[in-house]
Amino acid sequence: MTSVSLAARDVSKAFFGNPVLRGVSIELRPGRVHALMGENGAGKSTLINILSGSLSPDSGSLDVGGRTASSLSPAEARQAGIAVVHQELSLVAHLSIAENIGLGAYASRGGRIDYSALAVRAAELCALVGLSGDLSRPIRDLPLGERQLVEIAKALYRNPKVLILDEPTSSLSARETERLMALLRRLKANGVALLYISHRLGEVMDLCDHVTVLKDGVCTADQPMAGMTPDEFVRLMVGRDAGDLFPAFESAARAETVIDVAGLSAGMVQDAALTLRRGEILGLGGLVGQGQEDLLLALYGAMPARARTATMLGAAGLVHSVTAANRRGIAYVPADRKREGLLLTHSIRFNMLLPDFGRAVSLALRRTSTERKLTDGLARLLTVKGDLSRPVQALSGGNQQKVALAKWMPQNPKILLLNDPTRGVDVQTKREIYLMLRRFAQEGQAIILLSSDTPELVHLCDRVLVMREGNLVAELPHGQVTEESIVAAAMGVSPAREAA
Amino acid sequence: MMPSLYWQIQWRRNRRLTPLYGVVLLLLVVYGWLFPGLFSRAGLAHFTQSWFPLALVAMAQAILMLTGGISLAVGSLVSLGAVVAATTMGATGSLVSMLLVLAAGLATGAASGAIVALLRLPAIIVTLAGSFIIGGLALIILPRPGGMILPWLSAVLAGNNPTVLLGLLILLVLGWKFYLATPGGIALYAAGENPVAAYRSGIAVEATVIAAFAISGMLCTLAGLFVAAQTGSGDPVIGTTFTLNSIAAVVLGGVGFLGGEGTMRGALAGSLLLTVMINVMFFLGMPPVAQYIAQGIIIVVAVALPHLLGRRLAP
Numbered sequence: 125m126t127s128v129s130l131a132a133r134d135v136s137k138a139f140f141g142n143p144v145l146r147g148v149s150i151e152l153r154p155g156r157v158h159a160l161m162g163e164n165g166a167g168k169s170t171l172i173n174i175l176s177g178s179l180s181p182d183s184g185s186l187d188v189g190g191r192t193a194s195s196l197s198p199a200e201a202r203q204a205g206i207a208v209v210h211q212e213l214s215l216v217a218h219l220s221i222a223e224n225i226g227l228g229a230y231a232s233r234g235g236r237i238d239y240s241a242l243a244v245r246a247a248e249l250c251a252l253v254g255l256s257g258d259l260s261r262p263i264r265d266l267p268l269g270e271r272q273l274v275e276i277a278k279a280l281y282r283n284p285k286v287l288i289l290d291e292p293t294s295s296l297s298a299r300e301t302e303r304l305m306a307l308l309r310r311l312k313a314n315g316v317a318l319l320y321i322s323h324r325l326g327e328v329m330d331l332c333d334h335v336t337v338l339k340d341g342v343c344t345a346d347q348p349m350a351g352m353t354p355d356e357f358v359r360l361m362v363g364r365d366a367g368d369l370f371p372a373f374e375s376a377a378r379a380e381t382v383i384d385v386a387g388l389s390a391g392m393v394q395d396a397a398l399t400l401r402r403g404e405i406l407g408l409g410g411l412v413g414q415g416q417e418d419l420l421l422a423l424y425g426a427m428p429a430r431a432r433t434a435t436m437l438g439a440a441g442l443v444h445s446v447t448a449a450n451r452r453g454i455a456y457v458p459a460d461r462k463r464e465g466l467l468l469t470h471s472i473r474f475n476m477l478l479p480d481f482g483r484a485v486s487l488a489l490r491r492t493s494t495e496r497k498l499t500d501g502l503a504r505l506l507t508v509k510g511d512l513s514r515p516v517q518a519l520s521g522g523n524q525q526k527v528a529l530a531k532w533m534p535q536n537p538k539i540l541l542l543n544d545p546t547r548g549v550d551v552q553t554k555r556e557i558y559l560m561l562r563r564f565a566q567e568g569q570a571i572i573l574l575s576s577d578t579p580e581l582v583h584l585c586d587r588v589l590v591m592r593e594g595n596l597v598a599e600l601p602h603g604q605v606t607e608e609s610i611v612a613a614a615m616g617v618s619p620a621r622e623a624a
Numbered sequence: 625m626m627p628s629l630y631w632q633i634q635w636r637r638n639r640r641l642t643p644l645y646g647v648v649l650l651l652l653v654v655y656g657w658l659f660p661g662l663f664s665r666a667g668l669a670h671f672t673q674s675w676f677p678l679a680l681v682a683m684a685q686a687i688l689m690l691t692g693g694i695s696l697a698v699g700s701l702v703s704l705g706a707v708v709a710a711t712t713m714g715a716t717g718s719l720v721s722m723l724l725v726l727a728a729g730l731a732t733g734a735a736s737g738a739i740v741a742l743l744r745l746p747a748i749i750v751t752l753a754g755s756f757i758i759g760g761l762a763l764i765i766l767p768r769p770g771g772m773i774l775p776w777l778s779a780v781l782a783g784n785n786p787t788v789l790l791g792l793l794i795l796l797v798l799g800w801k802f803y804l805a806t807p808g809g810i811a812l813y814a815a816g817e818n819p820v821a822a823y824r825s826g827i828a829v830e831a832t833v834i835a836a837f838a839i840s841g842m843l844c845t846l847a848g849l850f851v852a853a854q855t856g857s858g859d860p861v862i863g864t865t866f867t868l869n870s871i872a873a874v875v876l877g878g879v880g881f882l883g884g885e886g887t888m889r890g891a892l893a894g895s896l897l898l899t900v901m902i903n904v905m906f907f908l909g910m911p912p913v914a915q916y917i918a919q920g921i922i923i924v925v926a927v928a929l930p931h932l933l934g935r936r937l938a939p
Contacts (some may be wrong), residue, residue, distance in 0.1 A: 178824070202826055214821035216814045218885050220633045227814055228807075228825030236805045243629035260632035278825075 128187055129154050129317035130175060130206060130286045135184030137170050144170045145341045147184070152286055157308065159328045159349065160321045162338035163361050163578065163611065168321055171212075174286055176208045177201030196202040205285030209292050213275045217264040221255075224263055225278045242612070244467075249277040254303040256457040261478070268295040276304065287311065288319040292310055293327060305331055323411055325354050325617050327541045338363055355608075362578060362607035370558055370583035373602060376403035376565040377586050383423065383570070385442070387432025391418030392594040400539070400570045405561060407585030407605075408574040410614045415594040416574045417459070418539045423572070424456040425449040435540055448480065455537035457529050459544040459574075465528035468517040472508065473499045475516050476531045498534060506530045507556060522553025529560070540564065540571045546580060558584055578607045590614055630805070637887050644878060644893050651900045654921055656799045658907045669786040673854060675899040676789050677702070679892055681870035682845035682877065683796065684840040686891035689874055692816040692883025693703020693740060693747030697732075698844050698870045700759035702863025704728055705848020707762045710771025710858025718774050725849045726842050732758055737834035755867070756899045762860040771858040781853040798845075800888050803839075817884020872919070876926050 131151040137144050145167045152158055152175075162168050173179040175186070180195035188196065188204045196204070215224050222239075225246045230237045246259050255273040263271060272295050279287060289308075293301045308331060312318060322328050328335070331347065335358040337345040345360045383400035392415030400406050410414045422429035423436075425443035434442045436452070443449040449456070458464035466475050476499045499512055506526045508519070516524055525545055532540070542561075546554045561584065565571060575581050581588045588605045590598040590613040598613035627635070638645075661667040677730035681698050688695045705725050713721040720748065736754045740747045780788050803809040815832040822829050852858050877894025879886030901922065905915045 199826065208824070210824070214818070214824045216817050216821060216884060218817060219810070219813055220629075220636070222629055223633070223810060227810075228822070228827050230807045230810075232807060236802065237807060237810065239630035239633075240628060246629075258632065259629060261638055262636065445782065547841075 127154060129189070130204070131187040132171070132175060132181070133185050133187065133566045135171075135174055135181040135186070137167075137174065137179065137181050143145030143341055145174075145181070145338075148338065148341070149184075149342045150175075150319075150336050150343075151326060152319055154285070154315045154317050155312055155335055157312055157318040157320055157332045159332035159335040160319055160338070161328065161335060161357060161361060166338040166361070167341040168338055169290070170341075172208065172290055172319075172321070175201075175286075175289060176206055187568070188505055202282070203518070205283065207279035207282050207284035207287050209276050209279045209287070209289040211294070212289040213271055215263045215271060215274060215278070218262055220260045220262055221250070221266070221274055222259040224274055225249060225281050227278065229282055230341045246279065249280050250274075252280065252307060253277045254300060254307075255409075269297060269300055272296055273300065284316060286317045286319070290320075291323065292320075293322060294322060298382070301327070323615050325357060325615055329354070354612075358608045358611050358615075358617075362611050369555055370579075371562050373583060374562075375586050375602065377471060378402040378404075378568065381435075382437050384435045385423075385431050385433070388422060388429060389431075389440075390420070390422035390427050391415065393418045393422060393429075393591075394594045395594050398589060398596065400572060402568050402570050403565050404586045405565050405573055405584055407581035407588035408572060408591065409576075409578065409581045409588055409610050410597075412576055414591040414614075416591050417543060418594075419591070420456065420543055420572065420574055423539075424454060426456070437519070446494075450535070453536070453538035454541065455479070455532035455535065455539070456541040457525075457532070457543060457545055459547060466516050466524060471513045471514050472503075472516055472519065472527055473512040475527055476502050476512075479531050479535055499623075502530045502533060505533065506560070519520035522549040522557075525549055526553065526557065526560075531559070540569055541574075542571060543574050544576055545573070546575070546577055554580075578610050581605070582607055592616055633838070637693060638883065638889070641878065641887065641890050641893065644876075644890060644897070648893050648897050648900065651897065651904060652795075655900050655904050655907070658904065666784040669784050669789075670795030671899075671903070672786040672789045674903065675784055675896060676793065677847040677851050677859070677866065678873060678895045678899055679793060680796075680843045680850070681866045682891045682895035683800070683888060684843035684847070684872035685870035685874045686842075686877070686879050686888055687812070687836045687840045687853065688747065689879045689881065689903060690812050690816045690884060690886060691833050692819075693751075693833070693836075694871070694881070695736075695751040695840060697736065697751040697754040697758055697866055699865065699867035700755045700762060701729060701732065701841055701844030701861050701862040702848040702851060702866045703762040704732065704758050704765075704863075706852035706862050707766040707771065707848075707858040707860050708845065709849045709852045710773060711766055712773055713774055713777075719911070722849060725845050729842040729845030729848075730838050731841075733844075734834055734838040737837025740837065741830040741833040748776055759861070766860050767860050769859040773853050773856050773858075778853045778856050780812055781850055794853075797888070797892070804888070808832065808835065811885045817882070870895075872923050875923060878930075 129152050133149050134147050136146050148167070148171060150171065160168055160171065170179065171348055174181050177196035177198040177200060185192050185194055186196055216227065222242050226242050231241045232238055243259060250259065253273045253276050255277065256271055263274065266274070272292060276292060292304060296304065304446060305327070308318060320328065320332055329352065332349050335345060335347060335349050335352065338344060339361055378401060380402045381399055381462055382402055384400065386397040388396040396419060408419065410416055418427060421427035425445045429442055431442050434440065436443060439452070443452060443454065473495065477495060503512055508523055508526055516527055519527065546557055549557065561571060561573070573585060582605050586602050588600045588610060589596050590600070592614055600609055648905060656662045662671055681702065684698060685695060705728065708725050708728050709721055712724050722910045736750055739745060740750050811822065811827045811832045814825065814827055815829045819829050848863060853864055873895035875889035875894070876897050877886065877892065879891055901919065905918060910918070
């Protein structure tokens, strides 16, 4: 048997009863670049965290350097020579490049950090990753791409036997990427075992020798890269059974346009054009953090935005404040309901009333009877059961999301902007939310549904827009849209063309 | 030849503080011009004495703020140091008494640090509670001002010769420089700004925080010993004003509230600035009330200025 640097055998992990990994095995070998692929939420990060000792698996085992263990501690992982280049960088902004590279593993002389040794080693590593300039610069002065290079140098500082790279190229320029690829090939030749996670299919197919694909926490492929096609990748990453989770699709879109924007720029979004009609559910997909949220916030007036031409609900121009948006009938349900959507310690009733407290108030006094009537009606509509005077935090995630959504309903919003409303929501509640959304659409509300859940976009939406790096790169109407086409557009491959 | 990496890093840290150094220098010149006596040996001694305890508590506060915390117990720790010194010195002699003072600060500091780090409670709450407990302890040890400090010690620390105090300060600064150049010292910055990154990099975050609290507590009780030496006796509530003044000095010195940002030299410069400011206002004959108001305004302006300038520079 060939030697194995690090392996996970049949590991499972669940968070709050939600299985994230189910019986996954992976084997990293010296001198091999292993790709780990999967959609958002497929369990890649969890697997990395288990391999690097940040998380313990619920079951299964790990093989490190010929030893089998049920889990690793971060210290054991370090001792075994496992280093991770994290996607969210683990750098300290106010310390210098050199101090960051050596952080936690300084050579010392007489108890003090040996700065001259550090300078030599850091300079070597920076030359290796292609980072030039003064090593005494603090991280906060560096652009994102250079920070990424420091993060890579930091991992190399420990002479890793196993190097795990999580999306290392997402903020690198083409030249920096090329250099990194050359470096990784050199490490491979020196016998380092590499695990490479990237959404850029081209890179993965060029660099990697072996691939593991995860889908919903299950391993769907563990095979050599040779002979794989982009089409096959996409097929392995998506395509689960939609079952009867979704209501039958029936478009309720009317002719009347409620949003017509061209040349919209805000935050990451560049020059976006979109239209939205009454009764239409417009999906907004793509990999996480490609500017989808900025687009929603711009339409909601919560983020500075410019547009070449804009008509919203019959009036010219974008809305420029949240209050103006609410007055015009635009509502936004944030993704982080705990932080942005709800007052967790207050009652369900109070939260439901919040967007328009004035309704239940007469002569500046609250009228409990009106409040009761309004909120009881909402609770029925949403099938939120039980005592409405309980604090919202007593509800399950799914029910919290329903409250966050419900509170806007009495205002009768004409446009609903939803930011990933079913993230972390159980299947039953998902179904209820889907039914609600279809009903709203039938009643003539226009909905933009930002979602990281691809099936939802396929089965619920009249049209799906896909964003990549701040641009709207594809518009897929219902009937033509498939999970494959969304993922392909999000990753910048057109499967039909590249397969040919 | 290129300066070594260590000095390059130091130089960058100094460069950020140039405006602060400039202001301190300017105020010192104004002060010296208003009060030429400053440049006599006794004048310098008195000025150093008015600065010294604030410098110590500013260092104590800065260490904690670097780890992302803050201490509201600075004042009561100063009081504790003063009463421990005043009640033990007669019986045990000066050396043992001084060791007891330092041990008291080290132990109470480490205990609060352990509560903050291990139970993951906010430092502001723990030190608020700590300020009541430690303040109460000081009152139990010495219910009313009294006790005594050996006269020779008072003479050395609070007499007409600034050499010992300045020497002590230099020693402390060198000690800090040494600590910061150790892996444990630099971990303060990492643990304060980005505990997750620090943990992933293999830093013992809890131990770092506890060490910071212990050092901080020791500096506070040391300040207490000095204050007691100044008056020749102990007073269980003498430290009260130091809590807020230590925060003011540190904020003036550019130490950030979110942890990991700022330098000890900045904190020291901040404490010097505050001391000179108070002295100058005193010599200008401003009533104490006006001094407080001016002090408050200057602090807000000092903190707001970089923000406003930064916003101008950003696109």
